[in-house]
Each structure stands twice: as C-alpha cells, then as structure tokens.
Amino acid sequence: MAKPKSGSIVPSKETRLLILELANMLSVPMSLNAVVHLKVADAMWQDGSNTPLTASEIVARLPDAANADAENLQRILRMLTSYGVFNEKINASERRYSLTDVGKTLVTDENGLSYGAYVLQHHQDPLMKAWPIVHEAVLDSSTEPFVIANGMSAYDMYSQNPEMNKLMQQAMSGVSVPFMNAILETYHGFDGAETLVDVGGSSGESLKMIIDKHPEIKTAINFDLPEVLAEAPDIPGITKWPGDFFESVPNGDTLFMKWILTTWTDDEVKQILNNCHKALPDQGGKLIVCEPVLPPDTDDSNRTRALLEGDIFVMTIYRAKGYHRTEEQYKELGIATGFPNFKSFPYFDDFWTLFEYTK
Numbered sequence: 577m578a579k580p581k582s583g584s585i586v587p588s589k590e591t592r593l594l595i596l597e598l599a600n601m602l603s604v605p606m607s608l609n610a611v612v613h614l615k616v617a618d619a620m621w622q623d624g625s626n627t628p629l630t631a632s633e634i635v636a637r638l639p640d641a642a643n644a645d646a647e648n649l650q651r652i653l654r655m656l657t658s659y660g661v662f663n664e665k666i667n668a669s670e671r672r673y674s675l676t677d678v679g680k681t682l683v684t685d686e687n688g689l690s691y692g693a694y695v696l697q698h699h700q701d702p703l704m705k706a707w708p709i710v711h712e713a714v715l716d717s718s719t720e721p722f723v724i725a726n727g728m729s730a731y732d733m734y735s736q737n738p739e740m741n742k743l744m745q746q747a748m749s750g751v752s753v754p755f756m757n758a759i760l761e762t763y764h765g766f767d768g769a770e771t772l773v774d775v776g777g778s779s780g781e782s783l784k785m786i787i788d789k790h791p792e793i794k795t796a797i798n799f800d801l802p803e804v805l806a807e808a809p810d811i812p813g814i815t816k817w818p819g820d821f822f823e824s825v826p827n828g829d830t831l832f833m834k835w836i837l838t839t840w841t842d843d844e845v846k847q848i849l850n851n852c853h854k855a856l857p858d859q860g861g862k863l864i865v866c867e868p869v870l871p872p873d874t875d876d877s878n879r880t881r882a883l884l885e886g887d888i889f890v891m892t893i894y895r896a897k898g899y900h901r902t903e904e905q906y907k908e909l910g911i912a913t914g915f916p917n918f919k920s921f922p923y924f925d926d927f928w929t930l931f932e933y934t935k
C-alpha cells in the first residue's frame with residue numbers, strides 16, 4: 577500500500593464522508609438554480625394546494641418542457657429534499673414531492689417576486705466565471721476575481737447590460753419585501769420622517785413599502801445609479817434621483833440604506849458615510865442602515881454559515897476588501913465619520929441587523 581504523503585493522517589469514516597460532501601457541494605446551489613430556471617416551485621404550487629406530486633406530474637406542468645426527463649428532475653428533487661427545499665413521500669417505490677417553507681420562498685407572488693430571482697442573479701455566467709479564481713483574492717487583493725474574469729466591475733457590467741440590471745433589481749426586491757415587512761411591523765424609526773432618501777434604493781420597492789406604512793412622509797427619494805433608475809419602475813410618491821454616493825447624497829432628515837456598505841472597503845464606506853453625514857441636518861437627522869452583520873464567534877449554525885458565505889460572495893464578486901462586518905466595526909466606522917451615536921436592532925432578522933447612526 578502506498579504511504580500517504582501526509583504521513584500518519586488517516587481520515588476516519590466520518591471525515592472521509594465530510595470532505596466528499598464539501599467537495600460536491602456545488603451540486604446544491606446549481607440544482608437550486610435549475611429548479612428556479614425550470615419554474616418548478618410555481619408548477620408545484622399552481623393551485624395553492626401544494627399536493628405531493630411525482631416528478632412526472634411536475635414535469636407535465638412545466639412551461640417549455642415537452643421532452644423533459646422526469647427521472648433527472650427527481651434526482652434533483654431528492655437531493656434538494658435533503659437540504660429542506662422539498663418534502664418527499666414514498667409510497668410503494670413512488671416518490672412524491674411538495675414544497676417545504678423554504679421551497680415556498682421560490683413561488684412567485686402576484687407581483688412576480690420571489691427569492692428565485694436572487695438565486696438566478698447569483699448564478700449568471702459572468703458571476704460564475706469568477707468562482708474558480710477565488711484564490712486570486714488571496715494572492716492579490718487589489719483586483720476582484722469578478723474583474724479578473726470579466727474585465728470590469730460587477731456594477732459596471734449590470735449598468736451596461738439591461739437584462740442583468742433588471743435581474744439585479746428583481747433579486748433585490750424579492751429578498752427585500754419579506755425583510756421590510758418584518759421591520760415595518762414593529763420598528764418605529766421612520767416615525768416623524770419628512771424627507772426620506774433610500775440610498776442605493778434599486779427598484780424603489782423598499783421605499784414604497786415604507787411610504788405606504790408612513791403616508792406622513794412628504795418627500796421620498798430613491799437615490800441610485802442613473803442606469804439603475806432608468807430601469808426602475810415609476811412609483812407614485814417616489815422621486816428618482818440619479819447619482820453616485822461616492823460623490824454626494826441628496827439631503828434628507830432621514831436616510832435609509834440597505835445592503836450597501838458591506839460591498840465596499842473601509843475607506844469607501846467612510847466616503848459613503850461622510851456623504852450621508854453631509855446630507856443630514858445637525859439636529860434630528862438619522863441614518864438607518866441594514867447590513868448583514870457577522871457574529872464575533874464562528875460556529876456551524878445556519879445563521880453564521882449564511883453570513884460567512886455571503887462574505888465570500890462579496891470578496892469574489894464586488895470588492896476583494898469589501899466584507900461582512902461585525903456590529904463593533906460598523907460602530908467604529910460611524911464614529912470615524914462623525915456619527916458618535918449608534919443604536920443596534922439585531923432582532924428583526926437573522927441575516928440583516930438594523931442600526932441607527934445619529935450625529
């Protein structure tokens with residue numbers, strides 16, 4: 577028997593299994609992507625009954641799938657059942673599938689939104705091209721793997737490509753709506769706002785939800801890149817304000833910013849926060865921020881994993897030195913940019929933490 581190079585390391589049965597599981601992990605997101613691409617969740621949900629169906633019955637409901645292979649769909653459904661996306665019932669060797677609560681997040685609502693767009697957004701070809709070279713972010717962090725793979729930044733590419741731009745907005749809206757519903761239920765931080773600016777507001781979906789809940793807000797501004805706003809829908813009560821938050825931010829008594837800072841380096845975050853500081857009045861102004869916030873310790877909970885996985889996504893796609901920060905790091909960045917007061921609301925969501933910066 578050949579002597580292992582690693583000397584006395586003899587992996588246990590459990591270890592041999594775990595490393596193979598990790599090595600094959602790509603099957604999970606790519607199968608999820610296939611399910612969204614095929615519109616499987618809508619097909620299964622069609623009448624709202626979520627009745628367990630065989631793969632053949634699901635295939636018969638799929639759009640554009642006349643020659644589809646039900647056996648191969650069943651292989652995907654089985655694997656994703658083990659990740660909690662589907663329920664499986666076996667009766668006399670026949671397998672039937674229904675949607676779990678996680679699976680239901682892929683069903684499109686009356687506005688065409690679901691978490692499906694987020695899944696598709698993450699697995700577009702230019703993003704996928706960056707993943708085999710994640711190691712480059714370690715060897716030389718001055719250029720992102722996405723830029724090495726595609727010759728331009730992700731946001732530049734979205735701006736130049738209407739389809740990517742649209743998918744990005746759908747992805748943001750699909751994920752934002754459930755989160756915004758959760759915060760608007762109990763958070764009172766928008767009370768008293770008169771001029772509210774959503775900094776990097778994308779489609780305007782979050783801002784719309786805020787003004788629907790707070791009709792007393794007199795002016796609502798969706799501030800984002802010109803190319804993004806050109807694709808964003810016109811929403812009554814919302815003014816689109818094209819611009820670049822590295823240059824300036826429109827004035828308001830309340831600024832809202834969701835899922836922005838994590839993408840950028842510390843210096844860039846300070847630039848954005850400085851511009852927010854300038855846009856707020858000295859008395860009574862408030863910056864409300866929602867960002868993925870890392871717990872200080874590392875464990876194998878779903879929360880820690882989702883946040884750490886998102887951190888690698890940022891490193892690979894957006895900024896090699898942009899990163900998911902801890903609450904303490906956000907507090908420090910606020911202090912460095914003239915916001916000595918920091919209040920955290922970590923309980924609305926397990927992925928995003930909401931915090932308020934005031935002067």
Ligand SMILES: C[S@@+](CC[C@H](N)C(=O)[O-])C[C@H]1O[C@@H](n2cnc3c(N)ncnc32)[C@H](O)[C@@H]1O
Pocket residue numbers: 731748749752775776777778779782799800801804819820821822833834835836
């Ligand atoms: C991750 S998305 C978050 C969108 C939205 N806030 C949400 O949570 O659904 C980041 C947003 O920042 C915008 N953005 C990126 N760079 C920008 C810049 N320099 N100035 C203004 N907006 C920018 C993007 O166009 C995008 O809409």
